[in-house]
Structures are given as structure tokens and as C-alpha cells.
Amino acid sequence: MNYRVAFMEEAEKDLDGIEEYLSQFYESTVRNFFSELKQKVAVLEAMPYIYPAYEQDTFFRRMVFRDYLIFYNVDDKRKIVVVHRIFHSARDISRHLLSQRSHGN
Secondary structure, three states: OOOEEEEOHHHHHHHHHHHHHHOOOOHHHHHHHHHHHHHHHHHHHHOOOOOOEOOOOOOOEEEEEOOEEEEEEEEOOOOEEEEEEEEEOOOOHHHHHHHHHHOOO
């Protein structure tokens, strides 16, 4: 059951923002964050349903990583895990995910 993990454009933008924020600290902070993130997301290739559905919108599953929430869904037909957004846990998640769905993503 090997899946491919793909990041939507909005998730890529979220990662760019995280990188920009973390770059204010030590260089190793960015490197360590992305190294750990890569390992965490790689688990989805073999076990895409390991994380629970998001209670407010079950289209998404929610993975917790450090202070961030990673929202994704699984396309079983194409064997793809699609990462839609990556938010800091302090953000108004419901509002942002609702706008994500309303734009057809």
C-alpha cells in the first residue's frame, strides 16, 4: 500500500512562510525542522490513515507536527496523499480550511 505524497500550492506557500519565520533563528533550526518534517510525512506513504479525520471537516485528516497541524486527504484511486495546508496550531484553522474547500482544492 505505497502512496505518493504531494503538496498543494497552498501547502508549499505555508512551508515557505514557516521557513522564513524559522530562518530568524539558527540555521540549524530550519534544517532540523524540515528534516523532521520529511520523516514525519514519509510515514504517510505506507500508512496514510494513521492520523484521525479532522472533526470539523472529515474531508481532511490531521497530523500534528511540533506546533503545526498538517491537513491532508487520501486519494485511494491514484494512491496519493495530498497535503493541503500546514498551519501553526494557534491559527483559526476552521476559517482557513473552509476557504480552502470553497476554492475547490
